[in-house]
Structure formats: C-alpha cells, structure tokens
Amino acid sequence: MNTLTKLVLGMMGQLRAKPAKGNAATSILLPPPEIHGGLPLMDALAVRHSSRDFSPNPLSMQLLSNLLWAADGINRKDGGRTAPSALNAQEIDVFLALPSGAYRYDAAVNELHLVAASDLRRITGYQDFVDEAPLDLVYVADYTRMHLVPVGQRESYAAVAAGAIAQNVYLFAASNGLATVIRAWIDRAAIADALGLTHDQQVLLSQTVGYTRTMT
Numbered sequence: 001m002n003t004l005t006k007l008v009l010g011m012m013g014q015l016r017a018k019p020a021k022g023n024a025a026t027s028i029l030l031p032p033p034e035i036h037g038g039l040p041l042m043d044a045l046a047v048r049h050s051s052r053d054f055s056p057n058p059l060s061m062q063l064l065s066n067l068l069w070a071a072d073g074i075n076r077k078d079g080g081r082t083a084p085s086a087l088n089a090q091e092i093d094v095f096l097a098l099p100s101g102a103y104r105y106d107a108a109v110n111e112l113h114l115v116a117a118s119d120l121r122r123i124t125g126y127q128d129f130v131d132e133a134p135l136d137l138v139y140v141a142d143y144t145r146m147h148l149v150p151v152g153q154r155e156s157y158a159a160v161a162a163g164a165i166a167q168n169v170y171l172f173a174a175s176n177g178l179a180t181v182i183r184a185w186i187d188r189a190a191i192a193d194a195l196g197l198t199h200d201q202q203v204l205l206s207q208t209v210g211y212t213r214t215m216t
C-alpha cells in the first residue's frame, strides 16, 4: 500500500491489519541464540547504514533468535541485557510484526508470545516497504517498570534505551548482511491499539529488518 493511501486511511482510522499468514502460534520457542562470530565491531560500524529496499523473504528462526538477542537479549547471569536502561529498569519491550502474527519477545525464556493473531506490518508505519518486509520491530516503553525514575525523565530515558536497542539491531544487520531502518514516522495510537497496549505503555519507535531486494 502506498504512503498516500496509508496516510488517508490512517487519518480515517481505517488502516486495518491483514489476516495472519498460517496459524498464529500462541508462543514460539526460539532456538538458542548463536552469540559468537559475526563481523568485528569496527567492520560492522564501517558498513552500518539505513536501507529502505526490502525483499519479502522471511528470516529464519535462528536468525530471528540471534537478532533479538543482539537487540536486547540477556547477556549476563544476573539478567543484564545487551542494551542499557536507566537504573536497569529494562522498560523496553520489543514487539514483532510478522506475517504470521504480532508477538512480544520474552528474553528471559527466549520465546515469542502472541499478542495479535493478524499481520500488523502495514500498521507499523506510513512508508510502503513496511508492509512487505519480513519483520517490523516495535519498541514499546512500559512505564510501570520505571517507578525509580523521576516522572519527568521517564520518556526521554526510555527513548534513549530504545535507541540503544535500535543501534544493536543496526550493528547486527551490518554484521549479517541484512537491511534495516529505524522509523519514527509512525502512527503510535494505531500501533498501540493493534497491539492492545495499556495506558502505561508507549510506542516509541519501529524498525524494519530484512534482506535487501538486490541480495535475493
């Protein structure tokens, strides 16, 4: 769907999800993430960039597991994550809009939990490529976890934490020859509605990940 149509439908509150492809499993146990290898950090930084040219080819479950671990997985015995958060509040949830449904990443058990049994990709942004790329991530702050952070600083701190996750995804993509782009041009209310978020949760950013069309 092109951007203009999305904007018009969005303004009318008529931008609808597509039916999920296949049966949306209520939970998906991911394979253990492969946490070694990849490009050396400086090489990954040297090729990090935004891309808006995606093929619809799906990402394998192994790649998805690796990607999510890099994004905000648990990397220490005490439950610490690959991305920082103020006072270790770990307030950002990573949601996934996949063709088979929308899921929340549960880093503690390396599982995806179903939140909507429909294809929400087109709702995650106004740009046309989000509809067909295999994965749109959505970063959501849960302010109930930030009670130790002064109220006036919660939103900016959560945005910083989401930005750190986004950069982890950029570096993972650079290391694995994937395309990605972080996106703030999104309809936060529509995404919140589609994901069934509460008033304590706020959609911050979305990020598309996939293979570039020219690679397939």
Ligand SMILES: Cc1cc2nc3c(=O)[nH]c(=O)nc-3n(C[C@H](O)[C@H](O)[C@H](O)COP(=O)(O)O)c2cc1C
Residues within 6 Å of the ligand: 048, 049, 050, 051, 052, 127, 181, 182, 183, 184, 185, 186
């Ligand atoms: C906070 C933020 C919001 C952004 N929002 C969008 C967006 O909505 N759509 C998009 O295509 N790119 C978006 N971008 C990506 C920038 O356009 C991109 O990072 C910039 O052009 C520099 O290109 P590079 O990432 O390849 O270095 C955003 C980047 C940031 C940091």
